[in-house]
Amino acid sequence: MKVQFLEGLKKAESGLEEAKKPHGKVFQRENKSTPWQRAKAVMERSRAEGKVSSALVISYAYKEFMAGVETMRLLKTETAPDGRKRWVGKPAAIVELTNGLIRDLRAFHLDHKDWFSQYNSQGQLP
Numbered sequence: 001m002k003v004q005f006l007e008g009l010k011k012a013e014s015g016l017e018e019a020k021k022p023h024g025k026v027f028q029r030e031n032k033s034t035p036w037q038r039a040k041a042v043m044e045r046s047r048a049e050g051k052v053s054s055a056l057v058i059s060y061a062y063k064e065f066m067a068g069v070e071t072m073r074l075l076k077t078e079t080a081p082d083g084r085k086r087w088v089g090k091p092a093a094i095v096e097l098t099n100g101l102i103r104d105l106r107a108f109h110l111d112h113k114d115w116f117s118q119y120n121s122q123g124q125l126p
Contacts, residue, residue: 036062043059064099064107068097071089073118075121094122
């Protein structure tokens with residue numbers, strides 16, 4: 001009986017350790033070379049050479065997308081004096097995010113761990 005208990009305990013502890021490991025793929029750029037960073041470098045070179053570049057598109061897309069991310073971060077919930085929950089902030093994050101993504105999908109990235117919960121909060125706004 002002691003052997004069964006120890007085997008069960010070992011299996012349970014193993015399961016706990018496994019649950020602590022991240023599941024799914026997490027991508028991180030080691031060289032910090034994102035599409036918008038490369039576009040910025042191309043734009044600087046093009047400006048110096050007096051040329052026009054399509055890198056402007058990804059640069060604007062990134063700016064619009066990040067405006068949406070900042071708007072998401074500003075949305076907060078608070079309790080009104082009457083006890084009801086209310087949202088405080090700007091409800092335009094989805095518009096800004098979408099505008100950036102329509103311009104260029106390469107602007108999409110998750111820059112903080114609460115990204116999805118903040119995005120979902122925007123979707124709950126009346």
